[in-house]
Amino acid sequence: MHSDRFRPLVDAKGPFVSIYFDDSHDTADAAAQLDARLRDIRKQLEEQAIDGAVIEAIDGAVRAAHPPVGRSGRAVITAGDTVVLDEHLIRPPMATILRVSELPYLVPIVEHGMLHTTYLRVAVDHTGADISVHRAGRVRTENVDGDGYPVHKAKSAEGHEYGKQHVIEANIRKNVREVADRVTQLVDETGAGLVFIEGEVDARTGLVSELPERVADKAVQLQGGGRAAGTDSSEVHHEIGQAFLKRRLAAIDDAAQRYAAGRGTGLAVEGLADVTAALRDGAVDTLIIGDLGDVTVVADADLAMIAADADALSDLGGAPERTLRADEALPLLAVATDAALVRTDERLTPADGIGAVLRYAENSSA
Numbered sequence: 001m002h003s004d005r006f007r008p009l010v011d012a013k014g015p016f017v018s019i020y021f022d023d024s025h026d027t028a029d030a031a032a033q034l035d036a037r038l039r040d041i042r043k044q045l046e047e048q049a050i051d052g053a054v055i056e057a058i059d060g061a062v063r064a065a066h067p068p069v070g071r072s073g074r075a076v077i078t079a080g081d082t083v084v085l086d087e088h089l090i091r092p093p094m095a096t097i098l099r100v101s102e103l104p105y106l107v108p109i110v111e112h113g114m115l116h117t118t119y120l121r122v123a124v125d126h127t128g129a130d131i132s133v134h135r136a137g138r139v140r141t142e143n144v145d146g147d148g149y150p151v152h153k154a155k156s157a158e159g160h161e162y163g164k165q166h167v168i169e170a171n172i173r174k175n176v177r178e179v180a181d182r183v184t185q186l187v188d189e190t191g192a193g194l195v196f197i198e199g200e201v202d203a204r205t206g207l208v209s210e211l212p213e214r215v216a217d218k219a220v221q222l223q224g225g226g227r228a229a230g231t232d233s234s235e236v237h238h239e240i241g242q243a244f245l246k247r248r249l250a251a252i253d254d255a256a257q258r259y260a261a262g263r264g265t266g267l268a269v270e271g272l273a274d275v276t277a278a279l280r281d282g283a284v285d286t287l288i289i290g291d292l293g294d295v296t297v298v299a300d301a302d303l304a305m306i307a308a309d310a311d312a313l314s315d316l317g318g319a320p321e322r323t324l325r326a327d328e329a330l331p332l333l334a335v336a337t338d339a340a341l342v343r344t345d346e347r348l349t350p351a352d353g354i355g356a357v358l359r360y361a362e363n364s365s366a
Contacts, residue, residue, distance in 0.1 A: 001109075001110050001113065001115055001248075001251065001340060001341045001342065002115075002340055003334060003335040003338060003339060003340060003341055004338070005085075005117055006085070006106060006332075006335040007335065008084050008085070009077065009079070009084055009085065009104045009106075009332065009335065010332065010335055010336045012079035012080075012082075012084050012104075013079055013080065014079055014080075014101070014102050014103065014104075015079075015080075015100060015101065015102060016077060016078065016079055016099075016100070016101055016102070016103060016104040016105075017045065017050060017054060017058070017076075017077065017078045017098070017099070017100050018075075018076075018077045018097070018098070018099045018101070018104050018105035018106075019041060019058065019074075019075070019076045019077070019096070019097065019098050019099075020073060020074070020075050020089070020093045020096065020097040020098075020108040020109075020112075021037050021041065021073065021074055021092070021093065021096040021097070022037065022072075022073060022074075022092035022093065022096070023037075023062075023072050023073055023074035023088065023089075023092065024070065024071045024072050024073075024092055025070065025072070026070045026071055026234075034062075037096065038059055038062060038063075040096065041058070041096065041098065042055055042059065044096075044098050045058075045098070045100075048100050050100060051081060053081040054078055054080070054081045057078060057081050057082065057083050058076055058078060058083065061076060061083045061086050062074065062076065062086075065086065065088075065138060070234050070237045070238060070241075071091065071092060071241075072088050072089060072090075072091075072092060073088070073089030073090070073091055073092035073093055073112055074086075074087070074088060074089060074092075075087045075088075075089055075108065075109050075113065077104045077105075079104070084104075085104070085109075087109060087113055087114070087117055088114070089108070089109070089112040089113050089114070090112055090113065090114055090241050090244050090245055090248070091112045091241075092112075093108055093112065099328075101325065101328060102322070102324065102328075103324060103325070103328040103329055103332055104328065104332065105325075105327065105328050106328075106331045106332065106335075106341070107289055107327050107331060107343065110289060110331070110341045110342065110343045111343040114244045115193065115244060115247050115248055115251065116192070116193025116194050116244075117135065117193075118133070118134065118135040118190050118191055118192045118193060119134050119192050119193060119194040119195065119196065119240075120132070120133055120134070120183065120186060120187065120190075120192050120194070120195045120196065121134065121196045121198070121236075121240075122179070122183055122195060122196065122197045122198070122207070123198045123199055123225060123226055123227040124176070124179055124197060124198070124199040124203045124204060124207050124227065125199050125200065125203050125226070125227045126172045126175060126176075126203060127145065127175055128143065128144045128145040128175055128178070128179060129143070129144045129179040129182075129183075129199075129207075129227065130142075130143055130227055131143070131144065131179075131182065131183065131186065133186060133190055133192070135190065142182075144178055144179050144182050172206070173206075173210075176203070176206045176207055176210050177210050179207055179210075180207055180210035180211050183195060183207070183211065183215065184211060184212055184215050187215050187218065192218070193218060194218050194219075194220055194243070194244075195211075195215065195218050195219045195220065196219075196220050196222055196236075196239075196240055196243070197219055197220065197221050197222065198221075198222040198224065198225030198226055198227075198236060199225070199226045199227055200226065204221045204222075205221070207219075208221065220243050222236055222239045222240070223239065224236050224238075224239055225239075251340075251342060252342055252343070252344075252345055252347070252348070253347070255286050255288060255340075255342040255348070255357060256347040256348050258286070258357045259286075259288060259348060259350075259355060259357050262357055262358065265361065266358070266361030267357065267358050267360075267361055268355065268356065268357050268358060269355065269356050269358065270350035270351040270352070270354065270355040270356075271350070271351040271352045271354070271355075272295065272297070272308040272326065272352040272354060273307075273308045273312065275287070275330065275352075275354045275355065275356050276297060276306050276307055276308050276312075276330070277307075278356050278358055279306065279330065279333045279334060279337065279339075279356075280305060280306060280307075280316075282337045282359075283358045283359055283360060284334055284337060284339040284356045284357075284358060284359070285339060285340065285356075285357050285358055285359045286339060286340040286341070286342055286356065286357040287330065287331060287334040287339050287340070287341050287342070287354075287355075287356050288342050288344055288348055288350055288354065288355040288356060288357070289327070289330070289331060289341065289342065289343055289344065289353075289354060290343075290344040290348065290349065290350055290353035290354060290355070291344075291353045292325075292326045292327040292330075292352070292353045292354060293327075293353070294325070295325075295326040295327075295352070295353070296323050296324060296325055296326060297309075297323075297324055297326045297329050297330070298310050298313050298320040298322065298323055298324070299313070299318075299320070299321070299322045299324055299329065300313070300318045300319055300320070300321055300322070301319075301321045301322065303322075303329065303332070303333060303336075305318040306329060306330075306333060307320075326354070330354060339356075
């Protein structure tokens with residue numbers, strides 16, 4: 001998972017509240033269930049003496065977002081009383097996770113979050129398209145109605161079809177090009193990572209063929225959905241979730257292969273001591289996060305120098321002023337150095353629950 005989406009957290013000032021919960025809308029009483037979850041979150045925050053402004057900011061952000069369709073999770077992180085991160089998750093956590101800490105907690109997003117927080121949904125037919133831009137739980141919709149007409153063979157008074165096929169085909173191409181131009185513009189404006197296209201097969205494939213290569217490479221054709229009224233959104237939501245899951249698994253697989261290839265060559269390290277050293281040096285390309293439990297690390301005042309323990313930090317000339325949870329500090333330091341983040345699965349079992357693929361060998365002069 002690219003870390004640029006987390007950059008605002010690096011410069012934000014804590015304390016941080018990190019919350020992950022089930023935000024599914026797959027039952028008739030979904031709104032009532034959300035109310036109950038928010039009441040429970042409010043109670044937990046009040047028990048930890050969190051300021052009322054923070055609680056209201058969290059509640060307001062959740063309620064203001066466009067509700068998901070089907071099974072979904074939610075991640076909200078605040079710094080002070082400002083919501084710094086607010087995302088839907090592909091899968092909800094097993095139980096609500098709530099942390100109040102000196103640093104934000106990012107691991108559940110790495111495990112359950114979408115690789116791209118901004119994406120497009122395009123329901124296309126021969127007359128135009130309905131386009132929605134999805135960004136951090138917010139949805140903006142618009143319509144493209146092409147000027148090409150007619151797009152179907154007309155019938156005479158006697159019921160016989162008439163009209164030249166090449167004219168109809170030219171009108172369809174014109175409309176599809178208008179949709180392609182708008183989709184391309186939106187991708188360039190928003191930085192969308194994926195474009196989900198729904199509709200009849202010929203409409204979908206026609207649109208993809210009109211997109212420039214840089215946008216076509218982001219296109220995913222869906223089997224469900226379409227522009228017609230009454231389309232089943234739950235099927236489309238499931239397909240989108242599966243597409244994001246497939247890409248997350250591919251990212252893990254890529255990290256696993258690079259990690260295996262790098263071991264013994266100086267291009268991969270594992271264990272708390274070696275990973276913290278690589279992070280200090282800015283050498284980490286991809287941080288591989290496993291189960292760190294309650295392990296802590298120590299750091300100086302501004303997190304610029306970090307080590308596995310106080311003795312190691314002192315040997316580096318640093319003052320161990322802060323003791324931090326490793327599962328919070330290491331991912332945030334990776335973000336600060338533009339490293340990618342990957343959650344482990346059965347293919348990756350690094351020592352101490354932490355590993356890294358490096359940008360260059362530690363003994364390199366690069």
